[in-house]
Amino acid sequence: MLEVRGLHAAYGEAEVLRDVSLTVPEGRIVALLGPNGAGKTTLVKAIARLIPITAGQVSVGEVDLQRLPRHRVVEAGVAIVPEGRRLFTQMTVEENLLLGAYSHTARASLKETLALVYARFPRLEERANQRAGTLSGGEQQMLALGRGLMATPRFLLMDEPSLGLSPLLTAQMFALIEGVTELGVGVLLVEQNVARTLEIAGYGYVLEQGRIVQEGDREALLGSERIREAYLAL
Amino acid sequence: MLILLQTLATGIVLAGLYSLFAIGLSLGWGLLHTINFAHFSFVLLAAYVTYELSTAAGWDPVVTMVVTAPIGALLGLGLQLFVTTFKIDVFGTLIVTFGLFLIFEAAMAMRWTADLLRLPSEINPYFTSAVRIGPIRVSMLLTIATALAVLACVGVWWLLKHTRTGRGIRAFVQEPEMAAAFGVNYPQLSLVIAGIAGATAGLTGTILGMYLSLTPTVVEVWIAVVFAVVLLGGLANPIGVMGAAFVIGMVESFTRQFADPAMARLMALVVLIIVLVFRPEGLFKRLVQEARE
């Protein structure tokens, strides 16, 4: 279980997250919805310890992530597929994947994980020696997901993985995300594509101006006025 | 024809010396964001250590490398710890290490005075003997320097390209946040690089201790040509460093042979300026480019 409790975060004086609490169970997809600027990316980064938090707690099982040095968060089981992909663009596809398995925990099963990722993304295997920066947008997004999986995470934080993808690729991406849960990985999924997201997510949270304003399972969210009006344009 | 080959050979071993001198500086700048002016002080200190161990303790000067390389590595580590602890930026490191350079210079002047110190030739046969390849002769000492340079540059290249440590460092230079998120412990890896860079300064010092008459300011005339190699070689690109040193070494060797020997060093800088006008990024590309936000 990935648990966030009473989390606050700020950029300088401006408080961006206020008292955010949420839970991601293993093997489930949890959606994080909200308008632009709500603080979704900030929340993802705060969980991965890429930015400091001002109050609150983030834990995986018994492990308090705040107590770990930044580079050990991945060993606790949290990997990230960040907004804008942020690949190591000058390194090859395979080097990016190997870097995904950099941690001590992931390195033990490197060969098997690599085979598994290549089986799921044959495109990446074809282009193993190509520089990541020269991949198409869709391929880059797959690589970002593949890199995240290489860390053998228990929880994957995915920030707008369908951004900029064609409808066909978006459908593929969502199928791949669903596939991730079969590995027992819990996914926190930030998405603009709310309709699609609520097809695969069992539970969701709505973040507005840094606060969780609503949460519930799929049916509750689909039935809610706020969601229908603001996010589904029904 | 013979003279041409001889000039070529001299150029090659000069290039060896220059790349050995420049590789550590290039690594520090390109991977650690440290423009380490004190690299020159580390080199000179190592040269004095070689002098002392060979004259006072009677060591073979080449063997003093087993001492100078670790000393250089420790100095490199110390500086890197300082830079990391106080979070000094690139420009800051230039100022701090320039200060260090002046302090070292003053300290060495106190210890060894401004007199010329030269290893007597009976304990330094490497300086006078030569390696013969057919009719061509090259300095034994510079041949040793070249062998060390090739070892250091190819070794570093292999480390960066083909090891987990090297991948971690390259990833961090490009995307620090993501590298850390996947487990790269940069403070630790940066010490590896700083240690290697420092060790090459130690090796360079031993060579120079055998090559020059030492004074506390003797490295100053090397600053320009070494920076030329660093800039032309593409930062943190070990193969580029060798390539750039080759160009500079050849220019120097040919100028010395066929024009005015006094112009040799100057010509190397003229080449630097001409190249940088047309190719500001140098002759070779940086090994890793930082991501631009």
Ligand SMILES: Nc1ncnc2c1ncn2[C@@H]1O[C@H](COP(=O)(O)OP(=O)(O)OP(=O)(O)O)[C@@H](O)[C@H]1O
């Ligand atoms: N590095 C930063 N420095 C200062 N303010 C920032 C920084 N990053 C984000 N912010 C601000 O924090 C707020 C939340 O940003 P965040 O990126 O988390 O939003 P988001 O929900 O991910 O939006 P989007 O859907 O557009 O990606 C915004 O008002 C943004 O301007």
Ligand SMILES: [Mg+2]
């Ligand atoms: Mg965002």
